[in-house]
Amino acid sequence: MIQPVAVIGAGPYGLSTAAHLRARGIPVRVFGEPMVSWRSHMPEGMILKSVPSASNIDAPQRGHDLVDYCDAAGIDRLVTDEDLITAETFVAYGDWFQQKLVPDLERVRVVSVDRRGPAGFELKLDSGEQFTARAVVVATGLSGLEHLPREFSMAVPEGPSPTGPLSHSAQHHDLSRFSGKELIVVGAGQSALETAALAAEAGASVKVVARSAAGQSRVRFGAPPWDQPKFRPATPFGNAWSLYALTYYPHQYRQLPPAARHYLVKRVLGPLGAWWLKERFEGKVAVRDVASVQQVTVTDGTPAVQVRTHGGRREELTADHVIAATGYRVDLAAMPFLGDGLRTRLAVSRGTPRLGPGYVSSIPGLYFTGMLGGSSYGPVMRFVCGTEFASPRLARHLAAAHG
Numbered sequence: 001m002i003q004p005v006a007v008i009g010a011g012p013y014g015l016s017t018a019a020h021l022r023a024r025g026i027p028v029r030v031f032g033e034p035m036v037s038w039r040s041h042m043p044e045g046m047i048l049k050s051v052p053s054a055s056n057i058d059a060p061q062r063g064h065d066l067v068d069y070c071d072a073a074g075i076d077r078l079v080t081d082e083d084l085i086t087a088e089t090f091v092a093y094g095d096w097f098q099q100k101l102v103p104d105l106e107r108v109r110v111v112s113v114d115r116r117g118p119a120g121f122e123l124k125l126d127s128g129e130q131f132t133a134r135a136v137v138v139a140t141g142l143s144g145l146e147h148l149p150r151e152f153s154m155a156v157p158e159g160p161s162p163t164g165p166l167s168h169s170a171q172h173h174d175l176s177r178f179s180g181k182e183l184i185v186v187g188a189g190q191s192a193l194e195t196a197a198l199a200a201e202a203g204a205s206v207k208v209v210a211r212s213a214a215g216q217s218r219v220r221f222g223a224p225p226w227d228q229p230k231f232r233p234a235t236p237f238g239n240a241w242s243l244y245a246l247t248y249y250p251h252q253y254r255q256l257p258p259a260a261r262h263y264l265v266k267r268v269l270g271p272l273g274a275w276w277l278k279e280r281f282e283g284k285v286a287v288r289d290v291a292s293v294q295q296v297t298v299t300d301g302t303p304a305v306q307v308r309t310h311g312g313r314r315e316e317l318t319a320d321h322v323i324a325a326t327g328y329r330v331d332l333a334a335m336p337f338l339g340d341g342l343r344t345r346l347a348v349s350r351g352t353p354r355l356g357p358g359y360v361s362s363i364p365g366l367y368f369t370g371m372l373g374g375s376s377y378g379p380v381m382r383f384v385c386g387t388e389f390a391s392p393r394l395a396r397h398l399a400a401a402h403g
Contacts, residue, residue: 354375
């Protein structure tokens with residue numbers, strides 16, 4: 001009996017990878033709840049920052065793009081850069097993609113993965129089942145990678161909580177709980193700005209606290225499609241030569257020195273609100289630009305954010321609740337299902353797996369894709385459109401090495 005390939009994760013990257021492997025006739029077992037991060041860890045009413053052309057989950061055959069789902073569901077096609085995609089629509093698209101191309105998805109959790117000599121990998125499921133896989137693809141997306149800076153985590157040793165004084169933006173789906181409350185959102189990216197706007201629309205009094213250079217505002221919004229530069233190449237993220245290179249040449253990105261790769265994956269496509277959010281944000285949300293966030297404290301259940309102003313003063317900002325929209329950070333320590341034997345053998349770079357051609361790690365047969373591959377293949381791996389590059393190449397490499 002041919003041992004299957006195990007795909008851990010059922011978001012866009014896991015589903016896309018599984019579809020490509022299945023198309024090659026490779027037995028695959030896929031584990032996880034479909035689209036769980038999008039379904040449960042994004043705020044209700046959220047709109048995707050990406051345009052429709054950058055929101056397709058890559059499939060090995062035609063007929064499974066976002067417009068195809070729109071046709072099947074009988075809803076208006078989403079085709080132009082001015083069309084907005086709600087998270088609800090995108091989740092429904094992911095569910096449709098899964099039902100069409102990965103119908104045998106197993107909604108169980110992988111408890112552990114360990115190397116089993118030349119035979120492959122030993123996996124244990126929370127159902128109690130154990131089996132051997134010839135290869136493993138880790139496509140767990142954002143799950144467990146929420147980043148809470150030290151100045152925040154010290155205030156809540158028990159961890160952030162949506163019902164406590166301090167939370168992470170990924171912990172919120174229903175922001176109506178803050179109606180009539182004072183809320184501080186720390187951050188300047190799309191997650192922070194959209195969370196703030198949605199909370200304000202739900203009846204909260206919201207203030208965004210953002211670190212910035214003196215005399216500048218960190219809160220910025222992208223240019224609408226009709227104002228993009230006309231003589232630069234188009235990409236899903238805007239018109240620019242640098243964006244074109246990072247979007248369409250991730251393989252060459254892998255050849256850059258480690259310091260350059262880590263810098264670019266962190267800085268390129270950095271904090272910037274979507275063009276359509278500006279009208280919903282300005283005049284509804286207060287903004288406080290500061291030199292730095294020094295500390296977060298909690299006294300009698302009330303959180304306070306200690307900041308240093310551009311004038312060098314230390315001030316305290318209080319609210320009923322603080323949301324840290326401080327992003328995500330890839331860290332293998334946040335993947336407890338990987339056995340100690342695997343983690344200690346993996347070649348890493350600043351806590352992230354160092355990947356070779358085809359998204360394979362330093363352990364033959366163990367692959368990482370999606371955001372987990374960002375430090376090797378670039379910032380495009382943080383977006384759905386990265387499946388177009390990653391999934392066929394990963395499937396081709398795996399088929400050649402373990403087919």
